[in-house]
Amino acid sequence: MKKALIVRLSSLGDVIFNIPLANVLHNNGYEVSWIVSEKGYDVVKDNPVVKNVYLVPRLKWKKHPFSPRNFFEYLSILREIRKENFDIAIDTQLMFKSLIWMLFCKADRKLCFKQGKEFSPLGGNEIIDFPGRYSCHSVLEHLQYAKYLGLEGTGDIKFTLPPSSDETKKRIDKLLENIDKSKPLVIIAPATTWRLKHWDKDNWKVLIDAVKDDCSLVFTGTNSDKGLISYIGGDNFTNIAGQTDIKELIELFSRAALVIAPDSGSAHLARAVNIPAVISIFCCTSRLKFGPFGDEKYFAVDGGLKCQPRICGSCSLSGDDFEKCVKVPNPEEIISIVNKVLKKSKA
Numbered sequence: 644m645k646k647a648l649i650v651r652l653s654s655l656g657d658v659i660f661n662i663p664l665a666n667v668l669h670n671n672g673y674e675v676s677w678i679v680s681e682k683g684y685d686v687v688k689d690n691p692v693v694k695n696v697y698l699v700p701r702l703k704w705k706k707h708p709f710s711p712r713n714f715f716e717y718l719s720i721l722r723e724i725r726k727e728n729f730d731i732a733i734d735t736q737l738m739f740k741s742l743i744w745m746l747f748c749k750a751d752r753k754l755c756f757k758q759g760k761e762f763s764p765l766g767g768n769e770i771i772d773f774p775g776r777y778s779c780h781s782v783l784e785h786l787q788y789a790k791y792l793g794l795e796g797t798g799d800i801k802f803t804l805p806p807s808s809d810e811t812k813k814r815i816d817k818l819l820e821n822i823d824k825s826k827p828l829v830i831i832a833p834a835t836t837w838r839l840k841h842w843d844k845d846n847w848k849v850l851i852d853a854v855k856d857d858c859s860l861v862f863t864g865t866n867s868d869k870g871l872i873s874y875i876g877g878d879n880f881t882n883i884a885g886q887t888d889i890k891e892l893i894e895l896f897s898r899a900a901l902v903i904a905p906d907s908g909s910a911h912l913a914r915a916v917n918i919p920a921v922i923s924i925f926c927c928t929s930r931l932k933f934g935p936f937g938d939e940k941y942f943a944v945d946g947g948l949k950c951q952p953r954i955c956g957s958c959s960l961s962g963d964d965f966e967k968c969v970k971v972p973n974p975e976e977i978i979s980i981v982n983k984v985l986k987k988s989k990a
Contacts (some may be wrong), residue, residue: 647673648732650741655908658683659737659915660781665692666801671794678744685889689805712833720931725749733788776906782936802915807894815894818883821861827900829858834868840925846876849974854981900988906933920984926968927953942980945972
């Protein structure tokens with residue numbers, strides 16, 4: 644069997660965007676392995692199309708960056724990778740942190756884009772010129788590797804995730820025991836890691852007040868998101884922030900009619916579950932590149948500003964335009980979409 648190695652360490656959403664590539668490789672007879680860090684580990688481990696997973700504990704290494712133990716742990720992981728004698732290694736991270744794995748992974752063919760950052764093309768021996776990298780969805784970007792290899796099925800885009808265990812299902816049963824099961828379940832995950840990805844908190848309040856009577860609302864997030872969730876009204880409903888891991892979120896999303904979130908790992912995970920509708924609200928990032936992939940029940944919404952769609956960590960505009968992206972779209976636009984989704988789910 645041919646062996647392929649995907650080098651994509653982070654983040655959760657970006658790892659998820661690589662799952663269709665793993666499916667195409669698997670369906671074309673490749674045994675797929677994956678190098679991943681902590682944030683994406685739970686969607687790769689036990690994924691039905693991934694054979695071997697190599698966990699790179701980058702968060703742990705960052706705590707003690709100059710520890711000799713880190714170096715020896717790196718060598719141990721690399722030794723296991725080199726034993727496999729991969730036919731192909733594919734760099735979809737395209738940064739220095741993937742370059743160091745590509746250089747020494749011992750694959751016969753090492754594929755990367757010419758447009759990679761931080762000298763990452765130096766890790767490849769087959770450099771692909773893909774000038775459209777920044778103008779297409781990330782899923783389609785990664786599938787360019789499959790097209791380059793001449794693989795079949797690149798148009799059949801499929802997300803797969805690890806199956807839920809009985810223990811996980813019981814855990815979610817317990818967390819949802821008090822919701823009104825006669826109404827559609829709507830999950831709101833309002834927070835993420837970038838400040839400028841956050842939709843205005845008062846917009847959230849307007850949205851929640853408008854839809855609360857037509858569905859059962861559940862709020863998710865981390866412990867650090869509890870303040871935001873409390874402000875927008877989440878404490879008045881089922882608030883399970885800080886109580887779920889990735890595997891439990893997969894099971895939770897599988898029971899929902901709709902998930903609403905900014906451009907975040909939660910939004911991308913909900914899309915990969917394939918069951919709920921997803922509304923993803925975009926502020927400082929590109930809905931064209933990172934929106935929930937697909938049509939009909941997947942919505943990527945921004946405010947249609949002159950600076951959108953683009954990706955920026957800080958706002959370079961001034962006056963009334965400064966950080967305007969977090970104020971839009973108007974809540975009424977999202978409310979309209981929610982009402983359509985809920986009407987369809989009841990039909």
